[in-house]
Amino acid sequence: MSWTEDQPIVSLKDVHKSFGEVKVLRGVSMDIQKGEVICIIGPSGSGKSTLIRCINALNDIQSGSITVEGIEVSDPKLDKLALRKKVGMVFQQYNLFPHRTVLQNVMMAPIKVLGQNKAEVEQRARDLIRKVRLEGKEDAYPGELSGGQQQRVAIARSLAMSPDVMLFDEVTAALDPETVKEVLNTIKDLAADGMTCILVTHEMGFAREIADCVYFTDRGVIVESGPPATFFDQATDPRTREFLSQVL
């Protein structure tokens, strides 16, 4: 089965996931089109992070189906490398490799994993570092950077694999308030360039500004979804309204 651009780039159908006895996802379905930016919001423990980790096969699912550009993620014979070339991921705790410089962090995966030409990768890496506005920090080690700077390196590191979809797992949750903005601006640039982005976030203002569609999850199901204008102002479900009244 081949995928064409008019089909959803990421598609989830009735996804179930549990950790032992605890059911984390109880039938989640969503379709995301190429170039869309979607935000997943919801109370902690509602399964948001698990959801996007499943898209990247960091967690496996018990039933249902997840496809990325037509690749079935739950297939036991899944070619994980093929999937991960398409899907980039940025974590809450940045997870940079502390023993490598900024430039090396960005260059490592394309060279080691994809076997690309070193000179080309370096050129691209320097461009990406400029794009996340960290020129001059190429030779610094992650420990020498602020949280916001580290997170932007993590974004550049993911972009170096030239993914089609980017997953952001609460990427600003561990940051100081003053550095949150620089990371959000980076993501905004990315969205403006047409990258498909799936974000788990607590930044409601940001979600409202850049999302094409907002999903609200609670206890493992999607309660409500819609474009931000309608979602934030005319939520129908009482659970959504209660959550929004707490965070807004």
Added chain:
Amino acid sequence: MDYSSILDWLWPDWFFNLAVVSDEYNRGRYLAGLWMTAKLAVVSIFFSLIIGAIGAAVQGAQSKTLRVLVGFFVAFFRNTPPLVQLYFFYFAIGTVLRITGDNGLPQPLIGNFGWAIISLSLFAGALNVEIFRAGIEAVPKSTVEAAEALGYTRLQIYTDIVLPLAVRISLPALGTNLVNLVKTTTLAYAIAVPELLYVSAQIWSEDLNVREMMNVLLISYVGLVAILVWVLHRWEKALRIPGYGR
């Protein structure tokens, strides 16, 4: 006994009149002992590191039997006296392991130097297994996950991410253990390996210069340890990641 006389006794004028410097015969013996101690230390350090690396790798292996076997090797060697281990190897196993020599009489297969190396390597290696394993486990799972998300294979993750970090995390504990190993080489005295303590005891029982030799001995060991600490320090510095120091 007043204070100054105690000081006099511990630190007399002849303190620096070191027997090993003045007497050429004794100097030769001392240097031979020092060389033997250095050999014991370096060879045992080498083998203990290999034992530690293999043991830690096995503890991450699939087979439960292997893991338990390594687990009890570590527990046993960590919780029994090194001296008794050495005696066990040299007097018990060494007596059994004999071959018939050229003259038709049974001869030990492994000499006392060999047993000292085996015993010291196993003793220090057992702790190295734990140290390396703790280092590997201390690498944050999230860092491994990030590599996984970038498409790294298991082997690549192990060689490019886990090992470089684990070595750095293990280094302080490893340093302590290796310093201990250098100190433990003195046990070879008990099976008559002519190392530093053994030759010093020979010198002081012949020349009756216990105090001088004791001071020489203590200074020698502190010096040896200092060299090792310096080497480890250089290594640690070479591996240091900017931004992670204190």
Added chain:
Amino acid sequence: MAWTHSQTPPVKGHLPVLLPLRSMPQGLPLQDRLFNVWTASILVLALAAALITPAFAQDATPGRSAFAILLEWTPTLAKGFGFNVLISILSMAIGTVLGVGLGILQVSPLRPVRQVAWVITQFFRNSPWLVLLFYCILLIPFQIEVFGTKIPFPGWVKAVIGLSLPVMAYMSEYMRGAILSIPTGQWESAESLGFSRGQTLREIILPQTIKRVLPSWMNLYAVLTMATPLVSIVGVNDVMALTRAALSAEGRVDLLIPMYLYILCWFFLYCYPISALTRWLERKYSVKL
């Protein structure tokens, strides 16, 4: 020197990698650990029996099996082992008291005091235990005259002193690390409440160090206990000396492996629970630290 592993000031930053290693192995699951103790003894003994019996069948004097001889010697060896335990407890007591004092001196506000305490600590920490034992055995006079009274110093007392010196040095390092690991806010708030330095130490700092030092202290005791057979080298009649005497009295080659294994197991059964408890404490406290 650089390797004082209990000295772990809180590290700023986000990466857990940075935390210096508090050597804290996870430990095997419980069933594996039980499996350990018993298999260790049984398996090794079985192996020894298999090794010995055929090879030396011709040497064996009829009548008494190796097992019977071990049983016969057990009361004597038990007394010897008790002596080792006594030595370890005395050395630990002396070493702990001296070490706590030396450790406090290591954080003294007076620079010279700090430096002298540091030098003493490093000297005894980096000298081999056996050399320190020889030092005490050969250089402490067999009796000391104080105010006309003669205080005798038998070999085993000197050995106790010899073993307590390294204990003191390790303890001093642990104390220094623990005291330095207590947040400066504790000192500052005590000072603002009008406590003197001595009071702050006694009432506020030292009680908090106990929890931090306890695992290291217990581990040190196990290490010390495993060092006690060294006293046999300098002529004290401990369990090791008795074992060797027993072996030469019996004069049987087939007894060598079982006898040494027997002694190893004695120590193992004494020390293993201590280190298991230490690991448990380390894990328990490390969560809160």
